Amino acid sequence: MVKQLVLAALLVSGLFSQDAYERHCVECHNELPTSLQSMFKRYLLVYGGEKNVKAGLKHYLKYPLREISVMSDLFIDNYGIKKKTTLSDKQIDKALDIYWEKFKVIDKLK
Amino acid sequence: MLSDQRAMLTKYAYIQTKRLKVLHHFFDERTEYPRDPRFTSAIYDMENTKIFSLLEDENIRFHEEIYISHNHIHLVKTLDEFYLGTKYLIIEVKDDGIWRGEIWKNIIGYGLIFFLFFMIFGLYLAKLFLKPMRDSILLLDRFIKDTTHELNTPLSAILANIEMMDTDVMVEKNKTKLSRINIAAKTVSVLYKDLTYLTLDQEKKNHDEVIEIKELIYDRAEYFSSLAQSKHLECNLDLEESTITIDRRKFTRVIDNLISNAIKYNKRHGTVGIELKQGMLVIWDTGIGLNEENIPFMFDRYMRFNNAEGGFGVGLSIVKKIVDEYHISIEAESKEGEGTRMVLRW
Numbered sequence: 292m293v294k295q296l297v298l299a300a301l302l303v304s305g306l307f308s309q310d311a312y313e314r315h316c317v318e319c320h321n322e323l324p325t326s327l328q329s330m331f332k333r334y335l336l337v338y339g340g341e342k343n344v345k346a347g348l349k350h351y352l353k354y355p356l357r358e359i360s361v362m363s364d365l366f367i368d369n370y371g372i373k374k375k376t377t378l379s380d381k382q383i384d385k386a387l388d389i390y391w392e393k394f395k396v397i398d399k400l401k
Numbered sequence: 402m403l404s405d406q407r408a409m410l411t412k413y414a415y416i417q418t419k420r421l422k423v424l425h426h427f428f429d430e431r432t433e434y435p436r437d438p439r440f441t442s443a444i445y446d447m448e449n450t451k452i453f454s455l456l457e458d459e460n461i462r463f464h465e466e467i468y469i470s471h472n473h474i475h476l477v478k479t480l481d482e483f484y485l486g487t488k489y490l491i492i493e494v495k496d497d498g499i500w501r502g503e504i505w506k507n508i509i510g511y512g513l514i515f516f517l518f519f520m521i522f523g524l525y526l527a528k529l530f531l532k533p534m535r536d537s538i539l540l541l542d543r544f545i546k547d548t549t550h551e552l553n554t555p556l557s558a559i560l561a562n563i564e565m566m567d568t569d570v571m572v573e574k575n576k577t578k579l580s581r582i583n584i585a586a587k588t589v590s591v592l593y594k595d596l597t598y599l600t601l602d603q604e605k606k607n608h609d610e611v612i613e614i615k616e617l618i619y620d621r622a623e624y625f626s627s628l629a630q631s632k633h634l635e636c637n638l639d640l641e642e643s644t645i646t647i648d649r650r651k652f653t654r655v656i657d658n659l660i661s662n663a664i665k666y667n668k669r670h671g672t673v674g675i676e677l678k679q680g681m682l683v684i685w686d687t688g689i690g691l692n693e694e695n696i697p698f699m700f701d702r703y704m705r706f707n708n709a710e711g712g713f714g715v716g717l718s719i720v721k722k723i724v725d726e727y728h729i730s731i732e733a734e735s736k737e738g739e740g741t742r743m744v745l746r747w
Contacts, residue, residue: 332425339483340446396485397446400434400453
């Protein structure tokens with residue numbers, strides 16, 4: 292019994308130790324062949340600045356469409372369009388902030 | 402020139418864009434920003450946030466394509482694809498100023514060539530257009546010079562013989578005829594003196610002396626009296642004592658021409674007036690007068706506004722030349738049909 296309780300506690304604490312990005316994005320994207328960084332670079336190439344990238348991403352998460360996807364046709368043909376997000380705006384914003392900070396180019400070039 | 406610099410900077414921008422494309426592809430395995438010894442560069446996103454910069458002057462003018470600041474030329478290139486999120490790629494090179502020197506050299510060089518060309522062309526055209534006018538003036542001058550030499554002797558002979566004639570024994574009819582000859586001879590004599598002055602005398606040295614103007618005017622009025630009488634003119638003399646230091650020959654030409662004009666262009670039974678005050682001489686008439694538009698041109702050589710009377714149109718130009726030489730001001734007031742008033746002040 293004690294063993295089960297400890298295991299459950301570890302699972303819950305592990306789950307809550309993850310940030311919004313890891314919780315809501317990484318899990319599903321792990322199953323895809325294209326990394327989140329590659330996708331970030333695609334968004335960066337199309338949308339440019341921080342605000343624009345975040346706005347573009349948010350819109351796509353809320354209203355996913357083949358026409359507005361930055362991914363290649365081959366990728367979409369194989370993996371399809373994602374489902375509409377169930378996250379709140381606040382949760383999306385939080386996840387996107389982390390996503391941006393993780394892969395942004397600013398301050399990384401030497 | 403700046404256009405040459407622009408071409409060079411555009412080429413650099415193209416090279417740097419290619420490098421950014423590669424870096425974008427390999428980011429973040431590679432994070433070293435591409436550098437080039439020929440130029441420095443910077444990248445900014447569409448919100449004008451700096452992504453990376455090697456520039457010396459980071460005050461970017463995003464809305465100018467090319468500009469110079471702090472001795473550096475900057476080219477702002479807008480990218481169509483935002484490699485690494487780059488919307489603006491700025492290329493910077495040191496401005497050595499050589500192109501500016503080149504521009505000035507070209508402006509001055511070509512400017513001088515064009516200026517000289519148009520100057521020579523203009524002179525050639527002016528000469529071409531003025532040639533007929535110059536030729537006719539030269540012809541007239543030569544004609545006057547040649548004929549005046551031949552006029553002196555016969556004219557002197559006529560005038561001397563008229564003076565010597567005994568009019569007491571003459572019948573009235575002949576007296577009138579003689580008077581007419583006298584007038585005609587004097588008119589020609591004035592003209593002769595003007596022409597000789599113009600062609601020969603004006604080059605002579607001045608012999609300035611103090612002249613009693615009143616005496617001179619009486620003398621000249623006497624000389625022209627027969628001419629005035631022929632037109633039944635009334636002479637109105639109001640002369641005060643006055644002197645002037647001038648060459649007698651030249652001042653006589655001035656007086657003669659002004660009195661002769663006042664008589665010549667007067668109406669029959671008109672009046673010629675001469676007023677003399679200290680520092681001022683006025684000769685007026687009640688003649689045909691001049692149109693106001695013609696007054697500024699009345700002192701021009703060969704300029705004549707009335708062909709009814711003889712002459713070459715040189716009288717007033719001689720007057721003007723002499724008064725200018727002695728800093729005497731001359732003022733002409735004239736009204737068509739009412740008369741003319743010439744005022745000399747010294």
